[in-house]
Amino acid sequence: MNKTPAAGAPPKRAIDIVNASLKRRYARERRFRFIGLSAVILGLSFVGLLFADIIAKGHSAFVQTYIQLPVHFEAAVLDPDGSRNPEVLARANYQQLIRDALRTEFPGVTDRRETRTLYSMISVGAPTQLRDRVLANPDLIGTTQDVWLLADDDIDMLVKGHIDRGLPENQRRVKDQAVGWVEQLEAQGRIAKRFNTIFFTNGTSREPELAGIAGALMGSFYTLILTLLFAFPIGVGAAIYLEEFAPKNRWTDLIEVNINNLAAVPSIVFGLLGLAVFISVFGVPRSTPLVAALVLTLMTLPTIIIASRAALKSVPPSIREAALGVGASPLQTQIHHVLPLAMPGMLTGTIIGMAQALGETAPLLMIGMIAFIVEIPSGFTSPSTVLPVQIFLWADSPERAFVERTSAAIMVLLAFLILMNLTAVLLRRRFERRW
Amino acid sequence: MSTTLDEMTVRTRATTSAELASGRESRETVGDVTSANPRMVCRHVDVFYGSTQAIKDVSLDIGKNEVVSMIGPSGCGKSTFLRCLNRMNDTIDGCRVTGSITLDGLDIYDKGLDPVPLRAQVGMVFQKPNPFPKSIYENVAYGPRILGLTNSKAELDDIIEGSLRKAGLWNEVKDRLDKPGTGLSGGQQQRLCIARTIAVSPEVILMDEPCSALDPIATAIIEELIDELRSNYSIAIVTHSMQQAARVSQRTAYFHLGDLIEVGETNQIFTNPKHKLTEDYITGRFG
Amino acid sequence: MSTTLDEMTVRTRATTSAELASGRESRETVGDVTSANPRMVCRHVDVFYGSTQAIKDVSLDIGKNEVVSMIGPSGCGKSTFLRCLNRMNDTIDGCRVTGSITLDGLDIYDKGLDPVPLRAQVGMVFQKPNPFPKSIYENVAYGPRILGLTNSKAELDDIIEGSLRKAGLWNEVKDRLDKPGTGLSGGQQQRLCIARTIAVSPEVILMDEPCSALDPIATAIIEELIDELRSNYSIAIVTHSMQQAARVSQRTAYFHLGDLIEVGETNQIFTNPKHKLTEDYITGRFG
Amino acid sequence: MHTSTLLILVLAFMSLAYYVGRKRAISTAGGVTRINTLHSLPVYYGLYAALWAGLPALLLMGLWAGFQDDILVALVKSELPATMLDGLSPGAASLLVNDIKNLASGAIVSRTPTPEMQLAADRYNLYNQFAVWAMWLAVSALALGGMAFAWLRTQPKMRARNRVESIFMAILVIFSSIAILTTLGIVLSVLFESMRFFQEVSPLEFFFGTLWSPQTALRADQIGASGAFGAVPLFTGTLMVSAIAMFVAVPIGLMSAIYLSEYAPRKVRAWAKPTLEVLAGVPTVVYGFFAALTVAPFIRELGMSMGLNVASESALAAGLVMGIMIIPFVSSLSEDVINAVPQAMRDGSYALGATQSETIRRVIIPAALPGIVGGILLAVSRAIGETMIVVMAAGLAANLTANPLESVTTVTVQIVTLLTGDQEFDSAKTMAAFALGLTLFVVTLTLNVIALHIVRKYREQYE
Amino acid sequence: RDSVWIAGSSTVFPFSTTVAETFGRETSFPTPKVEALGTGGGFKIFCSGVGVDKPDISNASRAIKLSEFDECQANGVTEITEVKIGYDGIAIANSKQSPVIDLNLAELWLALAKDIPNEAGEFVANPYRKWSEINPDLPDVAIEVLGPPPTSGTRDAFVEIAMEGGCNTFDAVKALKDSDKDKHKAVCHGIREDGAFIEAGENDNLIVQKIVANPNAIGIFGFSFLDQNTDTIQGTLIDGIEPTFESIADGSYPVARSIYFYVKNAHVGTIPGIQEYVVEFTSDKAWGPEGYLVDKGLIPLPDAMRASMGADAQALTPMTAPAN
Numbered sequence A: 001m002n003k004t005p006a007a008g009a010p011p012k013r014a015i016d017i018v019n020a021s022l023k024r025r026y027a028r029e030r031r032f033r034f035i036g037l038s039a040v041i042l043g044l045s046f047v048g049l050l051f052a053d054i055i056a057k058g059h060s061a062f063v064q065t066y067i068q069l070p071v072h073f074e075a076a077v078l079d080p081d082g083s084r085n086p087e088v089l090a091r092a093n094y095q096q097l098i099r100d101a102l103r104t105e106f107p108g109v110t111d112r113r114e115t116r117t118l119y120s121m122i123s124v125g126a127p128t129q130l131r132d133r134v135l136a137n138p139d140l141i142g143t144t145q146d147v148w149l150l151a152d153d154d155i156d157m158l159v160k161g162h163i164d165r166g167l168p169e170n171q172r173r174v175k176d177q178a179v180g181w182v183e184q185l186e187a188q189g190r191i192a193k194r195f196n197t198i199f200f201t202n203g204t205s206r207e208p209e210l211a212g213i214a215g216a217l218m219g220s221f222y223t224l225i226l227t228l229l230f231a232f233p234i235g236v237g238a239a240i241y242l243e244e245f246a247p248k249n250r251w252t253d254l255i256e257v258n259i260n261n262l263a264a265v266p267s268i269v270f271g272l273l274g275l276a277v278f279i280s281v282f283g284v285p286r287s288t289p290l291v292a293a294l295v296l297t298l299m300t301l302p303t304i305i306i307a308s309r310a311a312l313k314s315v316p317p318s319i320r321e322a323a324l325g326v327g328a329s330p331l332q333t334q335i336h337h338v339l340p341l342a343m344p345g346m347l348t349g350t351i352i353g354m355a356q357a358l359g360e361t362a363p364l365l366m367i368g369m370i371a372f373i374v375e376i377p378s379g380f381t382s383p384s385t386v387l388p389v390q391i392f393l394w395a396d397s398p399e400r401a402f403v404e405r406t407s408a409a410i411m412v413l414l415a416f417l418i419l420m421n422l423t424a425v426l427l428r429r430r431f432e433r434r435w
Numbered sequence B, C: 001m002s003t004t005l006d007e008m009t010v011r012t013r014a015t016t017s018a019e020l021a022s023g024r025e026s027r028e029t030v031g032d033v034t035s036a037n038p039r040m041v042c043r044h045v046d047v048f049y050g051s052t053q054a055i056k057d058v059s060l061d062i063g064k065n066e067v068v069s070m071i072g073p074s075g076c077g078k079s080t081f082l083r084c085l086n087r088m089n090d091t092i093d094g095c096r097v098t099g100s101i102t103l104d105g106l107d108i109y110d111k112g113l114d115p116v117p118l119r120a121q122v123g124m125v126f127q128k129p130n131p132f133p134k135s136i137y138e139n140v141a142y143g144p145r146i147l148g149l150t151n152s153k154a155e156l157d158d159i160i161e162g163s164l165r166k167a168g169l170w171n172e173v174k175d176r177l178d179k180p181g182t183g184l185s186g187g188q189q190q191r192l193c194i195a196r197t198i199a200v201s202p203e204v205i206l207m208d209e210p211c212s213a214l215d216p217i218a219t220a221i222i223e224e225l226i227d228e229l230r231s232n233y234s235i236a237i238v239t240h241s242m243q244q245a246a247r248v249s250q251r252t253a254y255f256h257l258g259d260l261i262e263v264g265e266t267n268q269i270f271t272n273p274k275h276k277l278t279e280d281y282i283t284g285r286f287g
Numbered sequence D: 001m002h003t004s005t006l007l008i009l010v011l012a013f014m015s016l017a018y019y020v021g022r023k024r025a026i027s028t029a030g031g032v033t034r035i036n037t038l039h040s041l042p043v044y045y046g047l048y049a050a051l052w053a054g055l056p057a058l059l060l061m062g063l064w065a066g067f068q069d070d071i072l073v074a075l076v077k078s079e080l081p082a083t084m085l086d087g088l089s090p091g092a093a094s095l096l097v098n099d100i101k102n103l104a105s106g107a108i109v110s111r112t113p114t115p116e117m118q119l120a121a122d123r124y125n126l127y128n129q130f131a132v133w134a135m136w137l138a139v140s141a142l143a144l145g146g147m148a149f150a151w152l153r154t155q156p157k158m159r160a161r162n163r164v165e166s167i168f169m170a171i172l173v174i175f176s177s178i179a180i181l182t183t184l185g186i187v188l189s190v191l192f193e194s195m196r197f198f199q200e201v202s203p204l205e206f207f208f209g210t211l212w213s214p215q216t217a218l219r220a221d222q223i224g225a226s227g228a229f230g231a232v233p234l235f236t237g238t239l240m241v242s243a244i245a246m247f248v249a250v251p252i253g254l255m256s257a258i259y260l261s262e263y264a265p266r267k268v269r270a271w272a273k274p275t276l277e278v279l280a281g282v283p284t285v286v287y288g289f290f291a292a293l294t295v296a297p298f299i300r301e302l303g304m305s306m307g308l309n310v311a312s313e314s315a316l317a318a319g320l321v322m323g324i325m326i327i328p329f330v331s332s333l334s335e336d337v338i339n340a341v342p343q344a345m346r347d348g349s350y351a352l353g354a355t356q357s358e359t360i361r362r363v364i365i366p367a368a369l370p371g372i373v374g375g376i377l378l379a380v381s382r383a384i385g386e387t388m389i390v391v392m393a394a395g396l397a398a399n400l401t402a403n404p405l406e407s408v409t410t411v412t413v414q415i416v417t418l419l420t421g422d423q424e425f426d427s428a429k430t431m432a433a434f435a436l437g438l439t440l441f442v443v444t445l446t447l448n449v450i451a452l453h454i455v456r457k458y459r460e461q462y463e
Numbered sequence E: 001r002d003s004v005w006i007a008g009s010s011t012v013f014p015f016s017t018t019v020a021e022t023f024g025r026e027t028s029f030p031t032p033k034v035e036a037l038g039t040g041g042g043f044k045i046f047c048s049g050v051g052v053d054k055p056d057i058s059n060a061s062r063a064i065k066l067s068e069f070d071e072c073q074a075n076g077v078t079e080i081t082e083v084k085i086g087y088d089g090i091a092i093a094n095s096k097q098s099p100v101i102d103l104n105l106a107e108l109w110l111a112l113a114k115d116i117p118n119e120a121g122e123f124v125a126n127p128y129r130k131w132s133e134i135n136p137d138l139p140d141v142a143i144e145v146l147g148p149p150p151t152s153g154t155r156d157a158f159v160e161i162a163m164e165g166g167c168n169t170f171d172a173v174k175a176l177k178d179s180d181k182d183k184h185k186a187v188c189h190g191i192r193e194d195g196a197f198i199e200a201g202e203n204d205n206l207i208v209q210k211i212v213a214n215p216n217a218i219g220i221f222g223f224s225f226l227d228q229n230t231d232t233i234q235g236t237l238i239d240g241i242e243p244t245f246e247s248i249a250d251g252s253y254p255v256a257r258s259i260y261f262y263v264k265n266a267h268v269g270t271i272p273g274i275q276e277y278v279v280e281f282t283s284d285k286a287w288g289p290e291g292y293l294v295d296k297g298l299i300p301l302p303d304a305m306r307a308s309m310g311a312d313a314q315a316l317t318p319m320t321a322p323a324n
């Protein structure tokens, strides 16, 4: 009590001693609580800081610059024999159309170098863009259309303001002349930033404006699905066996220590192991979600097992006794009573393990995941890469436009992570109880 | 917070929807709920678990140097009421207390009042023994340590031995003070919890069936302890044994379905209960 | 595993080092430990927690249609002995049982014997109520479900209602069967655990102070239940109330510091104990 | 006719078997009303039948899928004109087979197919079809056979639950042994190379040498550095970085766990915990950049302004960021175990007049200790094993120093740099990576043994 | 396997992938898979044998070594076609916030060498701490150079070209060349380990950003990274020559190296697309002076060399054993 209660108390009342020291104890309490709160806030602000940093760098990658040009779909170029044969149309020289369009737009450009600069304003992916349009609608042939064409990454950077137009020309990748053209187009409203669908639908590419994360995302998806399928049952099963059924002796102690120790093995060593065992001995194909999942399973197992064992340990023995006492078998006791109570902890372990697997690069270096794979993987055994590796590769690319794409890819990875965690968190909440 | 009993205005009870739902008003308590020399004064206490009401408009005093026993059928709200007296109900989600409870005139449910010293002053022995997962020694030493009641190891050792002796456990555990308290038998755990409580010399002691797991001899020791403690402190005890109530308490309160049916001198309650329900219960005709 | 009682050879006891350490041989049991019509036969049972011995060379039968009560001071090993009878001791790390215990002639500690059906057959009510953190309904339904005692929801509902009624809890909980069993009062939890145990109709029932948290009326209901169950089953009950032992049991066993001191007809034990220790305990002169 | 269709078929068989097994159990018992004469619940007879139907079939399927292609290839090869395979190394033969397979599957081939190849491809297709049919038949037959077997075995006395449970138990044992096998695999895969390393470099130098500069004498034509293999600086570096990381992660993680489970309102907890967990999943490359480009310069500036000499790649920067990464290992795992401590423990403490923080510090934390230590151990382990952050932020210079403001390198960094990039086949340099891996393994094993003993000693079991 | 598999140098990776991508887009072959394992890592699996589970092409930022070639031979990889694809300049640069530095190779060597000759011609541990101690005209700041680790091809090239070039300007060193070849090499190639040279990992972007953050530091990395970041960093003049596209292409900028890829001839004709890929790579529209690889930072070979190299490559003429 904050006040000393009624006077006239017997001489040495415990409460007096208590009250005397109360202030100090409360100071300690407040301090403790404050430290706790600061810890949470600190932790959360790290998350915030990282997110803010990443979003600030990456948000602009979600839009992409397009340049509008009147393109004449010259029949002579596209379909010289007039057959409208899709095969012929597919092989036609669409580049030509774009170059023509550019030259008509900027008639003054004649110098060879200048023409090159001019052509390079439009992405090398633009011809494909045109081809798809023509294939979808062959009637375009012979007409002139205003088409929004994908801009090259340098122009994209310039339009987004990542290249400072105020710098001296020799310190810029985009030269004055190109800046002039861009400004001219901007004045005409022929430059627009649109939502970057390519980023979400394409596989990777050397051209930043064509590079997408779909391949890596699918790779991560397949990898994680498999990892979860392998690691969760194995981890939980192993934890249950070791904690609940295995006889407690030196041998199981050794296993426990050993599992703890596996968590400290550098992840790249798991890559070595995967290379030696899964690829060399069992012939699992390289660079596939399957082999990645196997390696990541081995890597995440300790996390899941340790967390699950801790969770099992915290279930009071009386619950087990109660179940055994009415004739439940040990396995039933586990499945009906202990497991539901330990599930939140197990799920936490799984969340963290999966998060780790999702963000891991090092072991994948060893098993061929650090690769340029354009095709979007279609299954567990098609060659693919994963998000963190894609990020790793993009981060190592010279092109400036990859900087924002790297951050955007990180954002997608984090979104993936959050989505994944959300499911587990919801599950976890269903199981959580205090008694 | 210098509210004294005199100044204290008993809060008016609002009829809650839960009460209306339960379809019945609480019963009037028979007998004198007050004590000549009260330490704790409860007035119109209602307790709700979520929307169900477990205690209905109970008023009761606990006097100085007196043992009040609470009896009543299982589930009638004795533990719930007891837990109100040192705000242990705070820890139960969804548990809500209204009405007023004062200790030496101070409203213990006052917003500004801090339950921590209150609980040091109003100790409690729980119905289910809950020893800490520590050694027997540490279990008893815990209270004195955190409250800073001792200055030296020797003093602490004394307190621990004294408390364990009073609880009649010393002989059984003196050789294994460093063994975990959770490895004791049921009755030993119960006595350990009693020792743990008296080690901090609380002025009011709430005991929820402290002898339920004890044999007659151990029970006698605890009853003796209660009698001894009474000379300085106030005690509220929940018990299912009428004999025990009769032996240790000066006043007895009979609870029934959340109502305090009757309060009175222990003698009177057991020999001459006024309320029909009390009588039925005492004579075993109930149910 | 077709060992019958006749074939069974009582294993010779080896004097263990722990015993030597404890410095004293176990005492001889006074009275007849056998039963005319035994269901469970225990011979020379020793129980160790790590290196300390909690039960010393105890032999005791539990007969058909009989209630055996076990009394003795707190910590004397009653719970320990009871837990041996359905191998609940298996769950305690470092607990070791030697000697022989048979159920209908089958050694329950036989390697090949599966403790799971044994425990369904020998039900147990624990000293500390331990409801599952599930609903009241699920608490009782669990046993019948896993043992496949019912074929339909209706049948299950019947079993649950019946068990709760027999345990005297039905009226208190019938409106809140879907509420958690852990939100009940102490006595209610205890009765819930009794209901849970009898719901699977075990043939031998072990009860560790089943009425410790119950008021006289609830106690009477449980005692009635015990009486009723006795007509078909065998029951071993630990209790601290001599009255209760006298009321419900046919035979009584008195434990002291891990020894079984005396066994006999309940009447005889309470009116005419043969051993000095028993007498002291019964008359309250002990300690 | 895809394998996954067959898988679904087997699963369907299993469900059927489950249903049939149950039914059969009930009928042998004499109807629904008499199922209590069964040894186990009907469910278990169902599971028993399902397992009999599924397990052998799945096993066969696995084996078949694993060996089918090898057998087909052997068949096709044996029928190829001998001249085609003459003098081909196994690798070259595999290329030929690959071409035949490409031809068979209709993909682009690298040359105009010869009639022999075309024939082989056709044969391959034929055999393949046949094999697939055979597999379907065999697997279905086995599934049905298993089901029939279970059907015959089903009778009231059969201890179905025990059988099913022992199968599950066996599965659990297999799961647990995976950890052992992994260890075995790791040890074996590093042991060999380590032994070879120690033949070239004396263990004495490796374990006690204080100079690490492995880039020399390794390739005849490369002169990198002095070629010293004293691993001590690596271990002290690892120790320092991990210690700094733990210095960040343990207090923040543990205090967050405590705050979230004991003080924070439910709602805050509900979102704060998963938010913190995100930290564990941020790719380590991102942390690497964060450490190298944000934290390290900041610390350097700060140090400079205080007149300290700070390396641009200080151990401090790497350690701090690594600490951030492993916060959730401590916070989330601890939070779960703290939450699992029964309320009765808290009640017992409050009733003695303890404040909340006293209760937490003296009752809850000790009770939850095994789990908390587990989480911390996991965090330490992660710190020791983490690579990318240190590669990018702590540099590669092996300094033997106790000053966190200097740059250090860690064992993992060295392993990665030695194993990736421009490496030689059997140079001591590459093998040094294995020796480092092995040593790290042994060192952490020792640490874990010690940790286990400590936990055992202080463990407090409630109830 | 129906697609080409390429593995090896991370320096060649951007070029290789660009070709692969175009190849995949413009032909009916699937896009080749390109793995970035580093030059040595690439040779390691490339030379491990012939077969579907071995790569078809290995990228390299240096020529194959004899030891690697022998390993290849030993494993049955007998016929290898070497294709030199162009040059990669190695830029030395610092932040724009500091003045441009003008070094010659000798000064560079003096700043980074492990041991340098003193007046008496004896070799002593490098005493220089500041640039100005080497040459008073150089800035008065501590020597702090961030560069790639020895596992990277960039480092190899830097050592072989810049360091060796620098050390040979000293008579004492030059004398060694004839007397003690090994010693000469050790002296020329040895990079100091006292903290002035910081091994900053394989990620060139990271080095770029680190020198932006630390204006006193100098970084060593691939030319394309300088090219992409001209707004924040500036190339150091070496022997008065600025690292630019032109100066590297015409050979006046001294620190440039050749980059290569190697084709496993045994796989040609069994894995579809290898030959076609080589053709694409060696077409003018790819590696020519106006080709798309130039946009990616490749410095093309001189025309004549390109023509002969291209012809050899397309004919898959196997190489002979390298000199060392």
Ligand SMILES: Nc1ncnc2c1ncn2[C@@H]1O[C@H](COP(=O)(O)OP(=O)(O)OP(=O)(O)O)[C@@H](O)[C@H]1O
Pocket (backbone or CB within 6 Å): B182, B183, B184, B185, B186, B187, B188, B213, C049, C054, C073, C074, C075, C076, C077, C078, C079, C080, C081, C092, C127
């Ligand atoms: N898990 C355990 N570990 C170690 N010792 C134990 C354990 N459980 C009980 N004991 C000890 O064994 C002895 C017998 O305990 P038991 O629980 O059988 O007593 P009891 O007769 O049931 O007592 P009560 O009436 O108090 O419940 C006691 O001394 C007790 O302290």
Ligand SMILES: Nc1ncnc2c1ncn2[C@@H]1O[C@H](COP(=O)(O)OP(=O)(O)OP(=O)(O)O)[C@@H](O)[C@H]1O
Pocket (backbone or CB within 6 Å): B049, B054, B073, B074, B075, B076, B077, B078, B079, B080, B081, B092, B127, C182, C183, C184, C185, C186, C187, C188, C213, C215
């Ligand atoms: N945490 C809780 N949540 C909901 N209802 C509760 C909770 N605790 C107790 N109750 C209910 O409140 C009523 C009073 O419970 P209380 O524990 O006070 O009874 P009691 O008089 O102590 O009974 P006993 O003698 O059996 O211990 C009972 O009906 C009980 O079921």
Ligand SMILES: [Mg+2]
Pocket (backbone or CB within 6 Å): B078, B079, B080, B127, B208, C185, C186, C187
């Ligand atoms: Mg109660």
Ligand SMILES: [Mg+2]
Pocket (backbone or CB within 6 Å): B185, B186, B187, C078, C079, C080, C127, C208
């Ligand atoms: Mg007991």
Ligand SMILES: O=P([O-])([O-])[O-]
Pocket (backbone or CB within 6 Å): D421, D422, E008, E009, E010, E011, E012, E037, E038, E039, E040, E060, E061, E151, E152, E153, E154
């Ligand atoms: O990957 P590298 O080119 O540095 O060997």
